[in-house]
Amino acid sequence: MSKNILIVDDDKEIVNLIDISVKNEGFTTYLASNGKEALQLMNSYTIHLIILDIMMPEMDGLEFCQKVRLESSIPILMLSAKVEDWDKITGLMTGADDYMTKPFNALELIVRVKALIRRTYYLNQQVYEKKEIIRLGSLEINKSKYIASFNNVKMKLTSKEFEILFLLASHKGQIFSSEDIFQMIWKEKYYETNNTVMVHISNLREKLEKTMGYKCIHTVWGVGYKIEG
Known part of the structure; x- marks a missing residue:
């Protein structure tokens, strides 16, 4: 089944370039020039992935991303003309997956889009086939439905946060380094200066503790992270 991609950017040349590129790969596209238009499209169509610019009029990418994350874990690839590390960290903390x-x-854009689509909708249906549902007390992690819930209350996680949670919960008590997590979830080479895992773990831990009321993911200083039920 063809996947629907929402492209949100106020630069028409960028939109046209992305539109042509993803259509050539068989994807269906929907176009918006700001966050408000994008939200309207999301209410009308099923969207499987969002390519999102940060700097836009009316509603910028960060605000739009926050609103999406209130309701959905749909993968989001964020774009920015800025190069500072803080902008990247802000984007990831807001809920972007890449x-x-x-x-x-x-x-490279197409490669990343396909990777996000594959991990979210295909690969995740194949990994840990014997562990599609994990229960740690009142925490239930359903791989086939891509849902994590506590006392039957669904948690609003990004796709990467869900994958990290499922990975750690699948190996309760086992310590995973940042490098282990990055290579298993992002499937890319890890560099020591990469703080992507740290940002995602921080966001995930905050959401879990807010919902559950206690710490679930523990840091083993100098080694990595583990989950305890």
């Missing part, structure tokens, strides 16, 4: 700096290579 981040690219403009100008970008169209081929």
Whole structure:
């Protein structure tokens, strides 16, 4: 089944470039020039992935991302003309799953889009086949439905946060380093200066503790992270 991609950017040339690139790969596209238009499209169509610019009029990408995360774990690839690390961290903390700096290579964009689609909708249905549902006390993590809930209350996690939670919960008590998590979830080479895992763990831990009322993910200083039920 073709996946629907929502492209949100006020730069028409960028939108046209992305639109043509993803359509050539068989995806269906919907276009918006700001966050307000994008929310309207999301209310009308089923969207499987969002390519989102940060700097836009009326409603910027960060505000839009926050609103999406209130209701959905749909994968979000964020774009920005800024190159500072803080902008990337802010984007990831807001709920983005991946981040690219403009100008970008169209081929790399497609590779990242396909990777997000594969991990969210295909790969995640195959990994840990014998562990589709994990229960740690009142915490239930359903891999087939891509839902994590506590006392039957669904938690609003990004796709990467869900994957990290499922990975740690699948190996209760086992310590995973940042490098382990990055390579298993992002499937890319890890660099020591990469703080992506730290940001996602921080966001995930905050959401879990807010919902559950106690600490679930523990840091083993100098080693990595583990989950305890």
